[in-house]
Amino acid sequence: MLEEIKLPYQYHPIDIDKRHQHSDDYLSINPNGKVPAIIDPQGPKGKPITIFESGAILIYLAGVPSTPSSSISIMRSISCSST
Numbered sequence: 001m002l003e004e005i006k007l008p009y010q011y012h013p014i015d016i017d018k019r020h021q022h023s024d025d026y027l028s029i030n031p032n033g034k035v036p037a038i039i040d041p042q043g044p045k046g047k048p049i050t051i052f053e054s055g056a057i058l059i060y061l062a063g064v065p066s067t068p069s070s071s072i073s074i075m076r077s078i079s080c081s082s083t
């Protein structure tokens, strides 16, 4: 989705076969120990925010000010992921 809406991002691979999703570092990002998760360093009021759960990530991305024209694409993905 980040590619589709052309938001720049840095990818941090999590090897679930090696259980990296249960490392202390990753659990501090997503306490559920699941991927995906994102950190927006420029979140609300310019402060970093961490978001996990695919649907929550998509809803958050739909509200990012620089991507209003892509909101319908994001909403389509949310709808698709919830069926």
Ligand SMILES: N[C@@H](CCC(=O)N[C@@H](CS)C(=O)NCC(=O)O)C(=O)O
Pocket (backbone or CB within 6 Å): 016, 021, 033, 034, 035, 036, 052, 053, 054, 055
């Ligand atoms: N409800 C979560 C599910 C995420 C999920 O199940 N991710 C899998 C990979 S597709 C995972 O992290 N599995 C590793 C584990 O359960 O330890 C979401 O929508 O983000």
